[in-house]
Amino acid sequence: YGSYLVRTECSIYTGGSVLVIYWACGSITWSLAQFMPNIDSFAEAAGSGIYVFDLIERKTKIDASSDEGNKPESIIGDIEFNNVTFTYPARPETTILNSLSLKISCGKTAALVGPSGCGKSTIIQLIERFYDPDNGRILLDGKDLKTLNVSWLRSHIGLVSQEPVLFTGSIEDNIRFGKSDATDEEVQTAAKLANAHDFIMALPENYKTIAGDKLSGGQKQRIAIARALISNPKILLLDEATSALDNTSERIVQDALDRAKQGRTTIVIAHRLSTIRNADLIIGLEHGQVKEYGNHDELMNRRGLYYELVTAQIQQEKEQQVDADSEREDNDNTSERLLTSNTLIDRRFSKQSLSSRRNSDRYDENTEEASLNDLFENNKHFHIPFIYKILKFNIPEWYWILLGTIVSLGFGTTQPFFGWISSNIYRSYAIPDHQEQERLIRIYTIICFCIGLGAGMSQFISSICFAKSGEALTMRMRKLTFSAMLRQEMSYFDHESNTVGALVTRLSSDSSALKHATQAIEQIRTIAALHQESHFIKLYEHAFNQEFKVFSVLSLSMFAVGRSIAMIPDYSKAKKAALRIMKLHNRQSQINPNNESGIILEDVIGNIEFHNIYFRYPTRLTVPVLRSFSLKCLTDNTTALVGPSGSGKSTAIALLQRFYDPLQGKILLDGHDIKTLNIRWLRSLMGLVQQEPILFNLSIRDNIAYGNNSREVKQDEIETAARMANIHEFIITLPKGYDTLCGAKGSHLSGGQKQRIAIARALIRSPKLLLFDEATSALDNKSEKVVQAAIDHARIGRTCLIIAHRLSTIQNSKKIAVVNRGKVGTHKQLLTQKGIYANLTLAQKRATDN
Numbered sequence: 001y002g003s004y005l006v007r008t009e010c011s012i013y014t015g016g017s018v019l020v021i022y023w024a025c026g027s028i029t030w031s032l033a034q035f036m037p038n039i040d041s042f043a044e045a046a047g048s049g050i051y052v053f054d055l056i057e058r059k060t061k062i063d064a065s066s067d068e069g070n071k072p073e074s075i076i077g078d079i080e081f082n083n084v085t086f087t088y089p090a091r092p093e094t095t096i097l098n099s100l101s102l103k104i105s106c107g108k109t110a111a112l113v114g115p116s117g118c119g120k121s122t123i124i125q126l127i128e129r130f131y132d133p134d135n136g137r138i139l140l141d142g143k144d145l146k147t148l149n150v151s152w153l154r155s156h157i158g159l160v161s162q163e164p165v166l167f168t169g170s171i172e173d174n175i176r177f178g179k180s181d182a183t184d185e186e187v188q189t190a191a192k193l194a195n196a197h198d199f200i201m202a203l204p205e206n207y208k209t210i211a212g213d214k215l216s217g218g219q220k221q222r223i224a225i226a227r228a229l230i231s232n233p234k235i236l237l238l239d240e241a242t243s244a245l246d247n248t249s250e251r252i253v254q255d256a257l258d259r260a261k262q263g264r265t266t267i268v269i270a271h272r273l274s275t276i277r278n279a280d281l282i283i284g285l286e287h288g289q290v291k292e293y294g295n296h297d298e299l300m301n302r303r304g305l306y307y308e309l310v311t312a313q314i315q316q317e318k319e320q321q322v323d324a325d326s327e328r329e330d331n332d333n334t335s336e337r338l339l340t341s342n343t344l345i346d347r348r349f350s351k352q353s354l355s356s357r358r359n360s361d362r363y364d365e366n367t368e369e370a371s372l373n374d375l376f377e378n379n380k381h382f383h384i385p386f387i388y389k390i391l392k393f394n395i396p397e398w399y400w401i402l403l404g405t406i407v408s409l410g411f412g413t414t415q416p417f418f419g420w421i422s423s424n425i426y427r428s429y430a431i432p433d434h435q436e437q438e439r440l441i442r443i444y445t446i447i448c449f450c451i452g453l454g455a456g457m458s459q460f461i462s463s464i465c466f467a468k469s470g471e472a473l474t475m476r477m478r479k480l481t482f483s484a485m486l487r488q489e490m491s492y493f494d495h496e497s498n499t500v501g502a503l504v505t506r507l508s509s510d511s512s513a514l515k516h517a518t519q520a521i522e523q524i525r526t527i528a529a530l531h532q533e534s535h536f537i538k539l540y541e542h543a544f545n546q547e548f549k550v551f552s553v554l555s556l557s558m559f560a561v562g563r564s565i566a567m568i569p570d571y572s573k574a575k576k577a578a579l580r581i582m583k584l585h586n587r588q589s590q591i592n593p594n595n596e597s598g599i600i601l602e603d604v605i606g607n608i609e610f611h612n613i614y615f616r617y618p619t620r621l622t623v624p625v626l627r628s629f630s631l632k633c634l635t636d637n638t639t640a641l642v643g644p645s646g647s648g649k650s651t652a653i654a655l656l657q658r659f660y661d662p663l664q665g666k667i668l669l670d671g672h673d674i675k676t677l678n679i680r681w682l683r684s685l686m687g688l689v690q691q692e693p694i695l696f697n698l699s700i701r702d703n704i705a706y707g708n709n710s711r712e713v714k715q716d717e718i719e720t721a722a723r724m725a726n727i728h729e730f731i732i733t734l735p736k737g738y739d740t741l742c743g744a745k746g747s748h749l750s751g752g753q754k755q756r757i758a759i760a761r762a763l764i765r766s767p768k769l770l771l772f773d774e775a776t777s778a779l780d781n782k783s784e785k786v787v788q789a790a791i792d793h794a795r796i797g798r799t800c801l802i803i804a805h806r807l808s809t810i811q812n813s814k815k816i817a818v819v820n821r822g823k824v825g826t827h828k829q830l831l832t833q834k835g836i837y838a839n840l841t842l843a844q845k846r847a848t849d850n
Contacts, residue, residue: 020605036264042513062129062150069149074232075145075156076141077106077265079127084136086122086288090748093735096122097133098288104281109266111276113306114285115753117730120269121162124237127267128157158233162227162269162751166215171223178227190230196222229260236266240751282306307512316824364653393476397469404465411458414451591679598678604685605670606635606768606799614664615655617787625651629665631817638800639812644817649803653771656801657683684710686768691774693758695746701732701738707761717764724794727753770800808826 009348086097096119104110112120125131126138129150138145147151158178166174175187187207191197201218203209211223238257254275270276277296284305285293292304299306322606365813518798613629616622625648633639641649654660658679667674674682695703704721705713718738722728730753733739746754759775772791791800792812804810 003516011677036642045475061132066148066150069152070143070147071149071152072141072143076476077234078139078141078264079235079267080139080142081123081126082137082139084133086119086131086133086139087747088122088131090743096288097126098480099136100289101285102290102293103381104265104267106265106278107263109261109278110203110281111268111279112271112283112284112285113270113276114291115757115822117750119288120285120287121239121750124239125271127235127237148729151294153380156233157235157237158228158231159237160221160228160239160241165339166220166223169209169211170205170208171203174211175207175226176221178230182230186230187226190226191223193229194222194225196226207527209450220748223374225257234264236261236264238266239269241268255437259585322843337684344698376495393473397472400465400469404462404469407458407465408462411455411462413456414455418731434791451841591661593679595679598681598683600673600678601670601672604768606802607670608633608667608769608799609668610652610655610665611668612660612665613655613667615651615660615661615662621637626655626662633797633799633801633817637808637814638795638802638812639800640804640813640816641808641819642804642816649819653688653773653801653803657686657688657768685768686771687762687765687769688771689755689759689773689775691755691763695742695749695757697741697742697744699736700743703742703757704738704760704764707763708765713764718760721760723756724763725756727756727760730756759791770798772802772804773799774804775802 002677050488061337080103081100084097084100085095086100087093087095087670100119100123102110112123114120122131126133127145129145130657132146138152140148163520167177172184175190176182178190179186184207188197191200191207199222200207200209211220215223221241228236236257240575241257253672258278265457268279276282281293282296282299284299292299292302292306294302296306393451424842533726610629610631613626614624615626615629616624622648629648629652631639641652643649651660655662656674658674661675667675670681696706698706701715704718707721715738719728723729731740740748740758745796746757749757755775770791802810802813808815
């Protein structure tokens with residue numbers, strides 16, 4: 001059309017003006033082309049925006065950041081539940097509290113007792129206004145909680161939950177979370193009240209020590225208690241606050257809590273009756289209603305729910321008295337010293353422990369970076385082999401890559417070829433013969449259309465090809481990376497650079513970066529294709545004006561070059577990600593559960609022997625945890641480990657499961673060193689129940705069946721295991737029964753319910769070895785007695801190793817090992833030695849003495 005205007009309206013349009021219009025239209029078209037790909041981003045943003053803005057604009061009924069609500073100048077502390085009914089939003093079909101009414105006067109201590117799932121923890125959550133009741137009212141000093149400012153309300157409440165949660169930061173920071181403007185003196189005072197000051201001061205950086213996974217459960221709980229006490233709250237809520245403490249620490253902390261409760265309204269949830277016997281008001285709950293209430297003496301006289309709980313505990317105390325005749329029969333077996341006096345390290349070593357860990361962390365960060373740099377140095381001159389290593393994982397998609405590469409090469413030739421055609425078009429405007437000019441313009445126009453169509457199709461096809469291969473590579477690399485992570489030994493995860501968060505980030509970002517690597521390779525191929533520029537220049541340099549030719553070809557070609565070069569940083573990131581993944585993938589685990597080597601015994605008896613074990617954690621190389629540790633656990637016998645928190649009891653179980661290997665000594669199974677046994681087979685023999693049960697966001701059926709995922713577990717097997725763990729009757733009362741979802745980390749269940757499901761999960765595989773690490777710590781006495789009876793039945797014919805703070809859990813054990821330079825023997829023998837075990841027993845007996 002431009003040539004037509006030049007021929008027919010030459011007085012207005014010249015070849016130069018047509019070229020100006022041509023370039024202006026080209027610029028607009030190019031701008032639109034650059035804009036169009038972003039339309040998808042706008043569409044995605046609009047879709048995401050609907051959810052985001054709905055969330056932003058959503059008006060929550062419980063807004064802790066709002067200034068709305070009353071803020072009384074003073075608070076007395078009277079709490080009243082008036083006909084409260086409540087169901088959790090995730091389980092609307094299950095009523096937790098059913099027309100509950102109760103009153104707690106200021107300055108009084110009220111204890112909530114009852115079976116797991118009766119609504120005790122729900123009451124505390126309603127007082128904190130984590131939820132609002134469906135019906136009824138909760139009053140504080142006669143004022144409905146809904147009328148009070150949420151932030152003000154919570155600032156006057158101190159809460160200590162059953163499972164302590166510490167945040168990233170120092171111990172001092174964690175305690176100060178309870179009161180942001182607290183002085184150092186207030187922090188230390190709160191720690192002393194919680195019996196935490198001494199062990200904190202033994203750490204290398206004292207209160208500046210980072211609170212991490214290396215703290216024991218009891219230490220974490222004491223820090224959480226200090227955090228609750230530092231704000232001097234008017235209302236104190238204790239949800240199993242001392243459940244994770246050994247008896248010695250519990251007695252001291254309980255004394256501190258008793259002092260702290262003075263002048264405060266305190267609500268205590270406890271399964272240990274020793275913590276609530278002196279409460280001003282004891283409230284027995286059942287099925288979400290108040291079954292009975294009164295003080296200890298009143299409820300004992302009524303012989304109701306509380307009486308049953310107390311008598312059950314008294315019965316357990318009586319059962320601790322072992323008949324002297326049976327003791328004499330066991331003397332030969334129990335006189336053996338199973339644990340040497342230097343099993344436990346001195347407290348003074350704890351400073352070295354964390355100091356070495358801190359140095360180790362720094363070493364890990366530096367060596368990780370140095371190792372990666374070494375990999376770069378080794379690969380910087382070998383780009384093609386490196387690309388080959390990446391593409392090797394893409395071999396199943398070779399046809400997509402081949403097609404994408406060929407089409408990409410074709411697309412790379414379109415830009416310089418279009419520049420050559422453009423220069424011919426410009427030249428045609430200067431031809432004086434109008435007919436010849438029209439003929440050439442039409443030919444070149446058709447050629448331009450074909451080039452544009454070919455370029456669009458080739459770019460579309462290459463994008464699909466590389467997207468397909470890139471997605472497949474991403475998924476494959478994520479699976480390989482995840483598999484590589486799972487086969488590593490436990491010491492690998494102890495290093496700071498290999499924490500769960502770091503590995504999850506690597507799993508998601510590095511593998512995605514490799515997807516971008518495929519896209520970046522597409523652009524690199526385009527750069528290679530643009531090397532054809534010199535060839536096209538030679539084709540027409542003798543026929544056309546040199547300046548016009550160079551301008552047209554280079555202006556379009558160099559734009560493509562610049563766009564391709566912009567992708568080089570993505571290639572660099574992909575290379576770095578690939579090197580990290582390859583390093584992990586090629587790392588040989590010292591304890592690889594996927595390794596098929598190792599002996600598989602045909603007949604397992606179950607005799608376990610720790611022989612002269614010496615062990616240090618890889619991140620605390622200067623601190624020996626176990627030294628000359630020797631212990632025998634015979635089949636059809638139960639061996640119990642007792643001692644203070646952090647004494648190394650759990651380390652023994654970790655070594656038995658081969659999460660770690662000892663530095664010296666041997667662990668024998670039926671006389672075979674467990675290092676010579678097949679790891680997967682070895683672990684399949686064991687059933688483990690830990691102190692803090694971990695459930696998945698699956699149904700109760702799936703969580704129990706997960707204990708034996710090597711086969712399809714039948715429903716009757718699941719129900720049998722649930723009955724043994726005393727959880728079946730509760731499950732069948734749920735509307736969905738075994739199909740009920742447990743929620744993330746079992747959030748839809750109470751602590752006791754989660755623990756019993758975890759016990760059922762351990763029992764379903766019928767293990768030869770049963771390992772219990774505080775397995776019944778979260779159970780009330782009634783449930784504990786039933787579950788303990790089930791465990792006693794389940795361990796017949798099996799080797800059982802128990803770690804417990806509750807002495808009633810281990811008093812029937814054949815052998816008891818005190819991990820703290822003590823003697824080893826039966827319950828009565830240890831009592832007569834008047835050592836640590838005797839002190840622990842005396843502390844518990846005094847606490848529960850009627």
